[in-house]
Amino acid sequence: MSKMKxxxxxxxxxxxxxxxxxxxxxxxxxxxxxxxxxxxxxVFWMFETIPIYSTSILVxxxxxxxxxxxxxxxxxxxxxxxxxxxxxxxxxxxxxIILFLGGFVLADASVKYDFDKSMTRLLLQPFGSQPxxxxxxxxxxxxxxxxxxxNTATTAMMITVIIPIIARMEPGDxxxxxxxxxxxFAANIGGIATPIGTPPNxxxxxxxxxxxxxxxxxxxxxxxxxxxxxxxxxxWFVLLKLHPPAVDNLTLNLDGKLKKSKNAIILYIxxxxxxxxxxxxxxxxxxxxxxxxxxxxVLTLSSAFDKQDIRKLPWEVLWLIAGxxxxxxxxxxxxxxxxxxxxxxxxxxxxxxxxxxxxxxxLVMSNFLSNTVTASLLIPLAISLxxxxxxxxxxxxxxxxxxxxxxxxxxxxxPISTPPNAIAxxxxxxxxxxxxxxxxxxxxxxxLLILLFSIIYWPFIV
Numbered sequence: 001m002s003k004m005k006x007x008x009x010x011x012x013x014x015x016x017x018x019x020x021x022x023x024x025x026x027x028x029x030x031x032x033x034x035x036x037x038x039x040x041x042x043v044f045w046m047f048e049t050i051p052i053y054s055t056s057i058l059v060x061x062x063x064x065x066x067x068x069x070x071x072x073x074x075x076x077x078x079x080x081x082x083x084x085x086x087x088x089x090x091x092x093x094x095x096x097i098i099l100f101l102g103g104f105v106l107a108d109a110s111v112k113y114d115f116d117k118s119m120t121r122l123l124l125q126p127f128g129s130q131p132x133x134x135x136x137x138x139x140x141x142x143x144x145x146x147x148x149x150x151n152t153a154t155t156a157m158m159i160t161v162i163i164p165i166i167a168r169m170e171p172g173d174x175x176x177x178x179x180x181x182x183x184x185f186a187a188n189i190g191g192i193a194t195p196i197g198t199p200p201n202x203x204x205x206x207x208x209x210x211x212x213x214x215x216x217x218x219x220x221x222x223x224x225x226x227x228x229x230x231x232x233x234x235x236w237f238v239l240l241k242l243h244p245p246a247v248d249n250l251t252l253n254l255d256g257k258l259k260k261s262k263n264a265i266i267l268y269i270x271x272x273x274x275x276x277x278x279x280x281x282x283x284x285x286x287x288x289x290x291x292x293x294x295x296x297x298v299l300t301l302s303s304a305f306d307k308q309d310i311r312k313l314p315w316e317v318l319w320l321i322a323g324x325x326x327x328x329x330x331x332x333x334x335x336x337x338x339x340x341x342x343x344x345x346x347x348x349x350x351x352x353x354x355x356x357x358x359x360x361x362x363l364v365m366s367n368f369l370s371n372t373v374t375a376s377l378l379i380p381l382a383i384s385l386x387x388x389x390x391x392x393x394x395x396x397x398x399x400x401x402x403x404x405x406x407x408x409x410x411x412x413x414x415p416i417s418t419p420p421n422a423i424a425x426x427x428x429x430x431x432x433x434x435x436x437x438x439x440x441x442x443x444x445x446x447x448l449l450i451l452l453f454s455i456i457y458w459p460f461i462v
Contacts, residue, residue, distance in 0.1 A: 008047025015039030026343075030080035030334040033066045033073070038336065041327060042368060045414055048432050052415055052425070053316035056323020063088045063330050083333055091322040091329070095289035096152065096419055100321065102292025103156020103423065104313050106271055107163075109295070109305050113264040115271065116160040123161060131175050131245035136236050138162065139182045143190030143232050145279075147197045147225075150288040151187040153278045155420035158183045159427065166429060168250065175245035180429040181438060184420035185235045185412060192409045193228040195220045196282055200375035200408045204401040207379045211386075213394055222461060223402055227449055231410075234449075235442050242438055263304035270298045314426035324416035328369040337369065337377050351396075355454050358382060358400055359407040359447045366411030371418065374411075378404045398462045399454055410446035413439040 001009075019035040027035070037059055044055040065071045068085035075082050091097070110116040127137030138161065146154040162179050169176050191198030195205055195217055201224075205215045258264070277284065277291040299305035331337040341361065349357060358378065366374040382404055386397035411417045413436050415425045421439075424430060 004047060005049045008043055008049035011047070012040045012043040012049055015043050024339075027339045028080050028335055029073075029078045030067060030075060030082075031336040031339055034330045034334040034336040037062045037066070038327060038331060038368065041323070045416060046432065046436065051316070052432065053319040053323075056320045056326075056416070059323040060088050060091070060326050063326055067330055067334065080334060083329070087329065088326045091325040092318065094322065094325050095287065096325065097318050097322060099150065099152050099289040099292045100156065100318055100419065100423065101313075102274070102289075102295050103153060103159075104317075104426070105299055105305055106274060106295050107156060107160040108309060108313060109267050109299055110160040110271065111163055112305075112309065113259050113261075113267050115258070115264070115267060116163055118258055119161050124165075129249045129251060131169075131179075131247065131250045132240055134165065134250060135175070135178055135182050135239065138179070139186035139232055139236055142183050142186035143193075143228065146187040146190035147193040147228070149278045149281065151191045151198055152419040152423065153275075153288050153292070154190075155184055155187045155423045157275060158187070159423060163427070165250075166427065170246060173246040174243040175240075176243075176429055177434050178239040178243035178245075180424055180427045181243075181434060182236070182239055184418065184424040185239070185438070185442065186232060187420040188409055188412050188418055189228055189231045189235060192406050193221060193225045198409055199372040200405040203372060203375040204379055204405040207383060208397065208401055211383060211394075211397060213398060215398075223458060224406060226457070227406060227446075227453060230449060231442070231446055234445050238438055238441050238445075242441075263302065266302050266304045267299065270295050270304075317422050317426045320415060320425070321419060321422045324368075324422075325370065327416075328373045331369060332373055332377070337365070337373070340365070341377055341381060352451070352455070354385070355399060355403050356447070356451055359403045359450055362404045362407035363411050363443050363447060366408040367413045367417045371408035371411060374408045375404055378408075395459070395462050399458060402458065403450055403454065406450050407447060410443045411439075413443065 016036045016039060018039065019032045024032065024035075041055055041059050044050060044058075045052055050058075064085045066073060067082060068088060069082035070085045071082065107116075110119070123141050124134055124137050127133045138158065142154055142158045145158070162183060166176050166179055169179070192201065195201050195215070201220065205220065208215055258268070274291060274295050277286060277294075278288050281288055281291070300310070344357065344361070362374055362378055365377070379401060382400035383397055386393060386400065412421055415421050415432060415435065417435075417439070421435060
């Protein structure tokens with residue numbers, strides 16, 4: 001074990017033990033247990049002390065024995081109703097996991113029948129052969145798609161596009177990392193552009209509607225799309241700076257005809273129909289996770305995807321994200337997340353500082369919780385500040401809502417920060433440190449840009 005991993009192990013154990021021996025006022029016993037698991041997981045994920053999917057498994061295990069109704073601790077005298085242990089284990093069948101599974105099946109089947117190469121040739125033809133413009137093209141396509149469909153579904157689909165590109169690049173080319181990172185980063189950023197792009201947007205809009213503030217689809221795009229465009233370019237520059245291409249031109253040699261076998265044709269039809277249903281989710285109302293079951297069922301029933309293919313799926317990624325979901329559940333249900341938010345005296349800060357604090361807290365929390373949970377926790381607090389007069393009425397409420405939603409979507413430091421990040425890990429090209437460095441830079445720039453917009457742009461259109 002390396003020195004860094006030993007350090008991570010020591011810090012993780014200290015983090016686990018610390019809340020068990022130190023009492024935090026206002027935090028329940030269950031909250032202390034959840035904090036122990038949270039601190040241990042955060043350190044292990046960051047230092048990769050053990051494989052990141054193993055950390056997720058450890059999170060679920062500790063939640064079952066420490067926080068569930070069937071666990072070792074009696075909470076009958078505490079202000080906590082233990083969840084059944086199935087609540088934590090069921091994260092392996094969470095809708096987002098099913099969406100992952102459908103995306104992985106589509107991606108691997110596309111590689112099996114060379115459909116990924118055909119898509120790559122079609123999408124990247126306008127961007128030439130220079131690696132930097134190929135990366136830009138990938139990011140623009142991903143950003144546009146994720147504005148109108150699930151970020152996870154977009155990433156799962158676009159991963160099939162980058163696989164042949166990475167295969168054509170030299171093993172030592174730093175740009176391989178940039179190619180692998182550009183898809184999840186562009187999906188995260190593109191999702192802020194529309195109300196349906198990512199769940200935090202919907203959470204904010206729904207909360208505002210309950211307060212009588214109506215946010216039209218076009219209005220949200222007016223607020224957020226300029227930031228999405230700017231941040232896509234910023235992310236492109238950051239990735240090129242950190243991972244510059246080793247060559248000036250990249251010959252992909254992806255010419256070739258589509259296969260015409262029965263199984264290949266089944267894949268083409270299934271792929272096209274799945275993507276169409278994902279993109280038009282707002283029209284027919286069928287959830288993307290339900291749609292994701294279709295390729296799993298059709299491709300396995302038709303033998304286009306057999307048991308050997310199933311065994312090759314990146315199951316460790318599903319464990320990874322399941323652990324992240326379970327961690328979010330325990331933090332919310334034990335009151336730990338609410339305690340972390342309420343521990344800040346928001347009314348002691350000026351308006352701009354208040355916006356900055358909400359942005360920073362949303363960014364940090366979303367790196368460990370889902371951005372949807374983060375938005376759900378912070379938005380009620382933001383609205384309460386507006387209704388209590390700490391910030392200016394409707395305009396202040398709208399500003400805080402935008403800051404929370406957009407900041408949460410810029411959290412992309414860890415593999416568990418967002419589903420697109422977790423999918424990108426499945427390429428085998430990335431280590432956690434790659435996401436930490438580039439994701440931190442993009443997140444900080446994103447917060448600064450949001451604050452800039454809150455001063456010079458949003459006040460004139462809200």
